[in-house]
Amino acid sequence: MSGKDRVKVAVRVRPFSKREEDAGSRCVVSMGPNTTTIMDPRSQQVRTFTFDYSYWSHSGFLRNKEGLFVPEEPGGRYADQSSVFQDLGQAILENALQGYNATLLAYGQTGSGKSYSMVGYGPNKGLVPTLCERLFQAVKVNQDTCQFQVFFSMLEIYNEQVNIHIFKSETLGPRSGGGLKVREDQQRGFYVEGLRRVACKSGAQVERMMEQGTRTRTTAATHLNASSSRSHMLITLQLKQVLLLITKESTINLVDLAGSERQRTSGSEADRLKEGTAINLSLTTLGNVISSLADAALGKRVVHIPYRDSVITKLLQPALGGNSRTIMVATLSPADMCYEESLSTLRYAERAKRIQNRAVVNESPTEHLLKELKAENAKLLTRLSRLADEGRQASSESSTALRSRPQLTPLQETMIQTFPYILNVNEDPQLSGVVKLFIQEGRCPFPLSIQEKHAAFTNLDRQVTITPVSQAKVTVNGSLISSRTELHHLDRLILGSNSTYLFIGFPLERNAEDWSRYDYDYFQSELAAAEGIHIHSLCSSSDGRGQPDPSLLAVFYDYIKLMPMVAEANQMSQELRKGVQFKLEIKNLAMSDSMGHDLEKEIAIRVTSEETKQVWVWSKAKFVNRKFLMEELYQQQVAEGAGSGWAPPPRDRDPFWDPLEPLHLGSAHLWLQSLAFRIRLEEQVEVLGPEGSEEAILQTQLVPCSPAGLPLGEDAILIDPTELLDKRQDFQLVLERCCGLRWLKEARDRGVQIGFRMYTLPQAFYAPSVWHNMNPVLDHRVQFTVMKTSQDFLNYLQTNALVLDLWGLQGMLNSWTGLSPPLGLPNARPCYRLPLSKKWIIISVLCSSRLRSVSAMAPLFTVPLSVVPGVEPSRRSERRGSLRPSCDAEFARALKVFYHSMTTIRGQLQKLRCNKPKVGRSWHLQFK
Numbered sequence: 001m002s003g004k005d006r007v008k009v010a011v012r013v014r015p016f017s018k019r020e021e022d023a024g025s026r027c028v029v030s031m032g033p034n035t036t037t038i039m040d041p042r043s044q045q046v047r048t049f050t051f052d053y054s055y056w057s058h059s060g061f062l063r064n065k066e067g068l069f070v071p072e073e074p075g076g077r078y079a080d081q082s083s084v085f086q087d088l089g090q091a092i093l094e095n096a097l098q099g100y101n102a103t104l105l106a107y108g109q110t111g112s113g114k115s116y117s118m119v120g121y122g123p124n125k126g127l128v129p130t131l132c133e134r135l136f137q138a139v140k141v142n143q144d145t146c147q148f149q150v151f152f153s154m155l156e157i158y159n160e161q162v163n164i165h166i167f168k169s170e171t172l173g174p175r176s177g178g179g180l181k182v183r184e185d186q187q188r189g190f191y192v193e194g195l196r197r198v199a200c201k202s203g204a205q206v207e208r209m210m211e212q213g214t215r216t217r218t219t220a221a222t223h224l225n226a227s228s229s230r231s232h233m234l235i236t237l238q239l240k241q242v243l244l245l246i247t248k249e250s251t252i253n254l255v256d257l258a259g260s261e262r263q264r265t266s267g268s269e270a271d272r273l274k275e276g277t278a279i280n281l282s283l284t285t286l287g288n289v290i291s292s293l294a295d296a297a298l299g300k301r302v303v304h305i306p307y308r309d310s311v312i313t314k315l316l317q318p319a320l321g322g323n324s325r326t327i328m329v330a331t332l333s334p335a336d337m338c339y340e341e342s343l344s345t346l347r348y349a350e351r352a353k354r355i356q357n358r359a360v361v362n363e364s365p366t367e368h369l370l371k372e373l374k375a376e377n378a379k380l381l382t383r384l385s386r387l388a389d390e391g392r393q394a395s396s397e398s399s400t401a402l403r404s405r406p407q408l409t410p411l412q413e414t415m416i417q418t419f420p421y422i423l424n425v426n427e428d429p430q431l432s433g434v435v436k437l438f439i440q441e442g443r444c445p446f447p448l449s450i451q452e453k454h455a456a457f458t459n460l461d462r463q464v465t466i467t468p469v470s471q472a473k474v475t476v477n478g479s480l481i482s483s484r485t486e487l488h489h490l491d492r493l494i495l496g497s498n499s500t501y502l503f504i505g506f507p508l509e510r511n512a513e514d515w516s517r518y519d520y521d522y523f524q525s526e527l528a529a530a531e532g533i534h535i536h537s538l539c540s541s542s543d544g545r546g547q548p549d550p551s552l553l554a555v556f557y558d559y560i561k562l563m564p565m566v567a568e569a570n571q572m573s574q575e576l577r578k579g580v581q582f583k584l585e586i587k588n589l590a591m592s593d594s595m596g597h598d599l600e601k602e603i604a605i606r607v608t609s610e611e612t613k614q615v616w617v618w619s620k621a622k623f624v625n626r627k628f629l630m631e632e633l634y635q636q637q638v639a640e641g642a643g644s645g646w647a648p649p650p651r652d653r654d655p656f657w658d659p660l661e662p663l664h665l666g667s668a669h670l671w672l673q674s675l676a677f678r679i680r681l682e683e684q685v686e687v688l689g690p691e692g693s694e695e696a697i698l699q700t701q702l703v704p705c706s707p708a709g710l711p712l713g714e715d716a717i718l719i720d721p722t723e724l725l726d727k728r729q730d731f732q733l734v735l736e737r738c739c740g741l742r743w744l745k746e747a748r749d750r751g752v753q754i755g756f757r758m759y760t761l762p763q764a765f766y767a768p769s770v771w772h773n774m775n776p777v778l779d780h781r782v783q784f785t786v787m788k789t790s791q792d793f794l795n796y797l798q799t800n801a802l803v804l805d806l807w808g809l810q811g812m813l814n815s816w817t818g819l820s821p822p823l824g825l826p827n828a829r830p831c832y833r834l835p836l837s838k839k840w841i842i843i844s845v846l847c848s849s850r851l852r853s854v855s856a857m858a859p860l861f862t863v864p865l866s867v868v869p870g871v872e873p874s875r876r877s878e879r880r881g882s883l884r885p886s887c888d889a890e891f892a893r894a895l896k897v898f899y900h901s902m903t904t905i906r907g908q909l910q911k912l913r914c915n916k917p918k919v920g921r922s923w924h925l926q927f928k
């Protein structure tokens, strides 16, 4: 009874979330009966995948009287919970009843609908509860002919640690934390030592235990300021069926994997190495296991399947390539802003469907097992009665116990009707409202152990107040409080960096209002507003469509999502005495490209050393990865104790540390248009930082010149730029001086360097670095020679600016002399040749030490003109310039003034545009 079983894969796409709707998202996913198609919102390129099942749950549904999401019309295409169960849940159940091991895995980006499919929300029950219900129905129907036993266990894997919260074996004894061990046994394979299995009699009992597990998990996550979507949840049902002479035994694994976007690594190689040991390696390892198995199924030679590299792959070994019938549900967001994540989920799923398992019916003779079962039964009965006793005792003792939403005892009902209380608000909406803490009359310290030092509540004369304890961080409605503060119904509290609660006042104050609007995003938006970052609605938009700007909105949501993580990182830095501060920034808010178009905005994290004032700027992906490592370090420190022999990691493995790198401080735009008319331009351009602040003023010049570097006179000015076509053109960029460097104002042991790119040349040019001076003289001149001016190059001059990037150097560099590249900045080459429309452009770089003695300037590299095709005799153009009629010279002078003013105005306009918030949109961000 064995055979090859391919892993079955289902894809499900959910409705737009409110956030996506607000952002005016477009749906980029479409589905046929078995196909799923995704479109790249930028290139419109379409990719189609084929899976065993495709569930369209995006549109075409309504909510019926019972609160169930059902198709708008009978037979409609919307896939509701019951139709998903019909295929997937039923298959798992039938396999288990036949004696096969069965696994159901949910994979997808955070918020894409894994929990909705697996557990469900409210009346829309997901696969797990329905499966339990149907399992026990089957047990009931067959109980006359077959003896059944069902065991339940539940565990969570977070940061490579196994946490079981309630299902710990009594034989294991108390542990000091750090999770349970995963051991290996020849017969059992990998298993969790000390994980208790609970015998179950009904689906309702399993549901209760799941709720209890989820509740305890939420409380634990609240204690650790952690998010449950970063952990994997594994529910295991073991089914024993004793039928006449045969015993069948099967294991059902139901796995809600952590949000998949965390498998991304940051950009730099050094980081990838460092993060190779990270906690979030579990999803990467799972991906590697899936890839190796998929390769093996395609007949490729695979030497090693890396099951041992992470806890989740150890425990899922039978499910992946082993003795199990496995189904994976890949969940997708439909929105264009999630395109990358959705595509990567589809690719993951594509690989998973190639995996071949070998499932066998697990059956054996009864006699021997019956004996075992009897003994186990007796043991379990004793345990069950002990548990029941403990449960009774716990509920009578606890006055501030955690309350589950679905089932309230009479005592809990009375408490709710009598006292004000606070309610936890979680990032995962399903876990919000799970913790209720009642504030009884008198003064009570905050009852959760981790926050004991945080705040005290009083409930006197029908007035509730909160007082921070010993300068602990307590926020009420987004504002930090330092003294006793009165609380009002529906006030929002944040204790520490990220424990979020809604205050529910006395019963008389409560109306029939909807509390659900105070979700996690609401709390974070309020905090962001206190930091000067608002998102709010304007009445109308300039485009008349009333649509918010999706890119700004996406950045805003990224910002509020990262805020608690940044707060946690700061808290860890403080407790571990790392001396670094993290701060969120919005990159490119005021930046534009060489044509003046806005650059895509993104979140960055500025890291500052409190002592040395050194600065690093991390990408979002890098920060998220580092945050995992910080948590790991923090937990090690907590487990091992800072004072007792705990050694901090060496610097190169310290997630708080990084080697120094040049920092991009801002850019200035020097418009090139004057060169198309051979007009000399002298400009003071403003270097604007990522958020629009003035970082420095740069004195520059663009000088049309002769091949020998002599500036051309006014006679050479052209009225029609097309006269340059096919001719040789020489010009110099002069970087004279930098003034008012803010970077130097903050710390004097710093330097700066200017870099820029010209036209389509692949590499950047850099001026020598200058140090310790707020107004340094740069004295740098670069000469460019275009051998044959093409239309393309002329267009470039007329529509583009030279973007001059200002780089901040700190504490690690000696002055760079111009030929060797500065640390971390790409190499600068003195001579380039590029084929352009079958003609050649040559750019040679000349450097001068004294600007005034240009004629004495020697080229560092001479370009062998004779070997370059398309070379024009250089003198001809010079002669032509000097032979222009004098009336043209008059006109040229006027033109010069005109273009000079135009460049200045363009600069001013750009500055205004960068500094002003974008009005006229229905949503906008406002920055302090």
Ligand SMILES: Nc1ncnc2c1ncn2[C@@H]1O[C@H](COP(=O)(O)OP(=O)(O)OP(=O)(O)O)[C@@H](O)[C@H]1O
Residues within 6 Å of the ligand: 013, 014, 015, 017, 057, 069, 108, 109, 110, 111, 112, 113, 114, 115, 116, 117, 121, 228, 229, 258, 259, 331, 428, 429, 430
């Ligand atoms: N098929 C669906 N129909 C209706 N609503 C859905 C569906 N799938 C998901 N949702 C809604 O989308 C939201 C996010 O879903 P869910 O919490 O299941 O995501 P998740 O992938 O489990 O996230 P996390 O990784 O944070 O746990 C929820 O509010 C849920 O109600």
